[in-house]
Amino acid sequence: MALLDIRNVSRRFxxxxxxxxxxxxIEAGEFFTLxxxxxxxxxxxxxxxxxxxxPDGGDLLLDGQSLAGMPPEKRPVHTVFQSYALFPxxxxxxxxxxxxxxxxxxxxxxRSRVKETLELVHLTDKARQxxxxxxxxxxxxxxxxxxxxxxxxxxxxxxPLAALDARLxxxxxxxxxxxxxxxxxxxxxxxxxxxxxLALSHRIAVMNEGRIVQIxxxxxxxxxxxxxxxxxxxxxxxxxxVDVREATSDHLRLHAAGLGEITSVPASGVAAxxxxxxxxxxxxxxxxxxxxxxxxxxxxxxTVRDHLYLGDVTLYKIALxxxxxxxxxxxxxxxxxxxxxxxxxxxxxxWRREAGxxxxx
Amino acid sequence: MTEKxxxxxxxxDAPTRWLVSLPPTLFLLVFFLAxxxxxxxxxxxxxxxxxxxxxxxxxxxxxxxxxxYHFFFGDWIYAEIFFRSFLVAAATTLICLLLAYPLALAIxxxxxxxxxxxxxxxxxxxxxxxxxxxxxxxILLGPxxxxxxxxxxxxxxxxxxxxxxxxxxxxxxxxxxxxxLEAAQDLGAGTWTRFxxxxxxxxxxxxxxxxxxxxxxxxxxxxxxxLLGGTRDILVGNLIKEQFLDNxxxxxxxxxxxxxxxxxxxxxxxxxxVGRPRRSAP
Ligand SMILES: Nc1ncnc2c1ncn2[C@@H]1O[C@H](COP(=O)(O)OP(=O)(O)O)[C@@H](O)[C@H]1O
Ligand SMILES: [Mg+2]
Numbered sequence: 332m333a334l335l336d337i338r339n340v341s342r343r344f345x346x347x348x349x350x351x352x353x354x355x356x357i358e359a360g361e362f363f364t365l366x367x368x369x370x371x372x373x374x375x376x377x378x379x380x381x382x383x384x385x386p387d388g389g390d391l392l393l394d395g396q397s398l399a400g401m402p403p404e405k406r407p408v409h410t411v412f413q414s415y416a417l418f419p420x421x422x423x424x425x426x427x428x429x430x431x432x433x434x435x436x437x438x439x440x441x442r443s444r445v446k447e448t449l450e451l452v453h454l455t456d457k458a459r460q461x462x463x464x465x466x467x468x469x470x471x472x473x474x475x476x477x478x479x480x481x482x483x484x485x486x487x488x489x490x491p492l493a494a495l496d497a498r499l500x501x502x503x504x505x506x507x508x509x510x511x512x513x514x515x516x517x518x519x520x521x522x523x524x525x526x527x528x529l530a531l532s533h534r535i536a537v538m539n540e541g542r543i544v545q546i547x548x549x550x551x552x553x554x555x556x557x558x559x560x561x562x563x564x565x566x567x568x569x570x571x572x573v574d575v576r577e578a579t580s581d582h583l584r585l586h587a588a589g590l591g592e593i594t595s596v597p598a599s600g601v602a603a604x605x606x607x608x609x610x611x612x613x614x615x616x617x618x619x620x621x622x623x624x625x626x627x628x629x630x631x632x633x634t635v636r637d638h639l640y641l642g643d644v645t646l647y648k649i650a651l652x653x654x655x656x657x658x659x660x661x662x663x664x665x666x667x668x669x670x671x672x673x674x675x676x677x678x679x680x681x682w683r684r685e686a687g688x689x690x691x692x
Numbered sequence: 693m694t695e696k697x698x699x700x701x702x703x704x705d706a707p708t709r710w711l712v713s714l715p716p717t718l719f720l721l722v723f724f725l726a727x728x729x730x731x732x733x734x735x736x737x738x739x740x741x742x743x744x745x746x747x748x749x750x751x752x753x754x755x756x757x758x759x760x761y762h763f764f765f766g767d768w769i770y771a772e773i774f775f776r777s778f779l780v781a782a783a784t785t786l787i788c789l790l791l792a793y794p795l796a797l798a799i800x801x802x803x804x805x806x807x808x809x810x811x812x813x814x815x816x817x818x819x820x821x822x823x824x825x826x827x828x829x830x831i832l833l834g835p836x837x838x839x840x841x842x843x844x845x846x847x848x849x850x851x852x853x854x855x856x857x858x859x860x861x862x863x864x865x866x867x868x869x870x871x872x873l874e875a876a877q878d879l880g881a882g883t884w885t886r887f888x889x890x891x892x893x894x895x896x897x898x899x900x901x902x903x904x905x906x907x908x909x910x911x912x913x914x915x916x917x918x919l920l921g922g923t924r925d926i927l928v929g930n931l932i933k934e935q936f937l938d939n940x941x942x943x944x945x946x947x948x949x950x951x952x953x954x955x956x957x958x959x960x961x962x963x964x965x966v967g968r969p970r971r972s973a974p
Contacts, residue, residue, distance in 0.1 A: 383874060403877045403878050404879075404880050404882055408878075409878055410878045412874070414869075417875075418872060418889075418890065419872075420894055429889075430879040430880055433881050433885065434880060477879065478879070
């Protein structure tokens with residue numbers, strides 16, 4: 332049985348469908364992430380799980396029990412708010428002790444649990460400080476400690492890293508993963524950042540306009556996006572308009588206008604005559620000397636249009652003969668070699684038949 | 693970081709700030725500090741034959757004494773009136789607080805477009821003359837047989853001072869971050885606990901400000917006890933007024949004012965000590 336079952340939940344604000352028939356199951360111990368562009372309904376869903384808002388339709392089951400009519404203070408669900416919402420008149424230790432006091436724990440238990448939890452988030456030396464005396468990252472950890480301390484069945488995190496600078500964000504991502512593994516509490520994490528979603532999660536639900544578009548492990552979402560929206564939202568991707576010429580159990584034969592044939596591995600649900608897009612990640616595109624295609628199943632001629640040097644990698648924009656621009660990502664791993672190619676260089680581009688997926692329109 | 697930035701700005705703007713704060717500073721010096729000093733001087737002088745003050749230097753000798761202080765501390769009636777005044781002020785403050793807090797909470801929690809109107813309603817009584825409003829209470833209390841009683845005095849005091857409690861409380865409560873209440877609820881706090889643990893402690897500055905704005909003026913108020921109270925209900929304010937206007941004993945009136953001011957300052961210092969946030973972890 333899933334820990335949390337969200338069944339056909341909908342929520343309207345006037346004419347706007349903030350949530351449209353959302354169903355998901357979250358397993359105990361999971362790091363589950365809701366990702367989607369701003370305004371797609373992530374916070375609305377989180378507030379419904381926490382009990383601050385009620386769905387217009389559908390039901391939520393926690394451990395098989397319906398949450399309908401249960402107020403937030405009774406739900407074994409705690410939230411890390413985007414603003415942290417630390418109590419300004421209480422010290423770090425008093426903030427962290429708050430949920431235990433609410434649960435009516437004994438003084439001695441509270442003292443020892445607060446000590447343990449502050450150690451867990453490396454804030455032991457800040458116990459007597461007030462929130463306004465802490466840095467952003469420290470406040471974030473206090474909020475986390477406060478929400479974790481009473482062992483909720485479910486911890487909800489609404490863009491908890493959005494207010495931090497990029498460097499700190501990466502560091503805290505690492506800490507979050509380790510912390511979740513250590514405490515074993517189920518995390519439901521909300522973010523609009525696809526990188527954060529990929530880095531942190533066991534499973535990801537991609538949302539758009541109040542609906543769940545795809546649910547899966549990060550590598551699944553990244554390598555097999557279900558449609559153009561997911562492909563485009565998660566990572567960067569090349570999309571070539573194609574129609575299916577032949578679909579057999581051995582291969583797919585696609586035709587890209589002005590470019591030619593593309594061979595790909597077979598996929599279920601694809602039939603000759605369908606139209607769609609062929610999606611290919613930049614790191615799957617090989618750039619070679621013109622004509623030197625070796626075992627690349629699909630290959631075309633092109634010209635280097637532009638390049639973006641990023642330090643560890645360089646992103647090349649290569650214009651193909653039919654005018655389509657493909658992005659290719661090459662690592663700068665050869666010592667002493669800063670850049671392989673210059674603007675205007677004629678090159679060959681190619682990829683193996685295993686690379687890329689066909690997406691229906 | 694914000695702290696530091698604010699500091700830098702204030703340093704650069706220092707000359708401007710001095711210039712802007714000069715007129716009010718001068719005003720306070722001339723019309724507040726100087727009279728206060730004059731009053732301290734007057735408390736040691738003798739009353740003039742026809743009111744006012746006898747000169748401090750008379751017939752080649754200094755004409756100052758501690759007489760009024762001896763007089764004040766030598767008669768229990770003054771201590772009793774002071775004590776009664778503080779009781780009335782405390783009762784008025786407490787009742788104002790109990791009435792104003794729910795009202796301020798309700799205004800702060802109402803729809804944004806209604807708030808200005810509600811605040812306006814709170815201060816609307818100021819638009820009519822103070823004495824007329826007190827006379828209205830005479831008409832109200834007369835038939836109920838409550839006129840010229842301590843009840844009438846406190847009712848009048850509460851009525852007149854309520855807005856001074858509502859406004860600072862509302863200003864404080866209006867600034868509260870609602871996310872804190874959601875966080876408390878999320879972490880298991882019910883309605884009453886949320887009020888007790890979050891709203892109430894965060895509103896303490898508003899409570900102190902409102903209490904000071906009610907407590908201190910009540911101590912000096914003489915019109916309400918005179919109009920609504922009986923002969924036994926006179927307060928320090930009446931006593932002081934009497935010395936200046938009826939008995940023409942300015943030195944005693946000054947002494948009473950000074951003792952009153954000293955007592956209020958002492959009380960303020962005590963409450964500041966008690967009200968200071970405690971810095972200890974559980
Ligand atoms: N209380 C509300 N009243 C009206 N519209 C709302 C309310 N809360 C959210 N919305 C709307 O619902 C949509 C989803 O909002 P939200 O869940 O906050 O998105 P996200 O967290 O994914 O950015 C948005 O278009 C937002 O404007
Ligand atoms: Mg949001």
